[in-house]
Amino acid sequence: QSALTQPASVSGSPGQSITISCTGTKNDIGGYNFVSWYQQHPGKAPKLLIYDVSDRPSGISYHFSGSKSGNTASLTISALRAGDEADYYCSSYTNNKTVVFGGGTKVTVL
Amino acid sequence: EVQLVQSGAEARKPGESLKISCKASGYSFISHWVGWVRQMAGKDLEWMGVIYPGDSETRYSPSFQGRVTISADKSTSTVYLQWSGLKASDSAMYYCVKGSSGQHATWFNPWGQGTLVTVTS
Numbered sequence: 001q002s003a004l005t006q007p008a009s010v011s012g013s014p015g016q017s018i019t020i021s022c023t024g025t026k027n028d029i030g031g032y033n034f035v036s037w038y039q040q041h042p043g044k045a046p047k048l049l050i051y052d053v054s055d056r057p058s059g060i061s062y063h064f065s066g067s068k069s070g071n072t073a074s075l076t077i078s079a080l081r082a083g084d085e086a087d088y089y090c091s092s093y094t095n096n097k098t099v100v101f102g103g104g105t106k107v108t109v110l
Numbered sequence: 111e112v113q114l115v116q117s118g119a120e121a122r123k124p125g126e127s128l129k130i131s132c133k134a135s136g137y138s139f140i141s142h143w144v145g146w147v148r149q150m151a152g153k154d155l156e157w158m159g160v161i162y163p164g165d166s167e168t169r170y171s172p173s174f175q176g177r178v179t180i181s182a183d184k185s186t187s188t189v190y191l192q193w194s195g196l197k198a199s200d201s202a203m204y205y206c207v208k209g210s211s212g213q214h215a216t217w218f219n220p221w222g223q224g225t226l227v228t229v230t231s
Binding site for chain 2: 038
């Protein structure tokens with residue numbers, strides 16, 4: 001199974017909003033509302049930000065939000081701050097009862 | 111508090127066997143999927159597979175099927191990842207992850223601290 005497609009990098013200034021896309025197929029993103037997003041700071045383990053397309057776990061800031069349209073999911077970070085500089089990965093459940101990750105997006109705060 | 115505590119870093123030679131562990135606590139071990147994710151140095155995340163400790167159902171990524179074995183010990187709330195013939199390309203950080211409950215493992219939270227595996231001759 002192929003990895004989901006994410007842009008390699010996205011940047012923005014503090015206070016701005018940015019959106020990271022994650023494109024799959026009808027066999028993963030398009031077929032299920034089981035998209036999740038993870039944040040990984042250098043040298044740290046990833047952390048769950050969003051699950052089931054748009055739900056936030058307890059303790060995750062409201063300035064992270066998720067959505068989906070067709071085979072593409074999106075993570076929006078509003079009011080960008082320095083601490084948001086990290087790698088972001090999407091993932092989706094697939095029709096093979098497995099999970100596939102995206103290639104990751106490096107977010108830079110200018 | 112939900113915790114996943116992984117075993118320490120390991121160094122092996124190509125062809126050797128290895129079993130790393132992940133001890134879970136703070137939740138119902140048998141009711142949630144537990145899985146493993148590989149991250150090679152500087153690279154992206156790769157989902158390897160999951161196990162449901164309640165009935166030991168196991169699902170593997172096609173990329174890792176036949177190369178690794180995931181198992182669980184309900185008596186100690188521990189999940190294992192093992193190799194029978196390591197290759198240099200198995201050198202990576204391996205994360206243990208607690209999955210969602212229910213029929214499918216669709217998201218993972220929290221993640222263990224990672225176990226670094228180095229395979230070199």
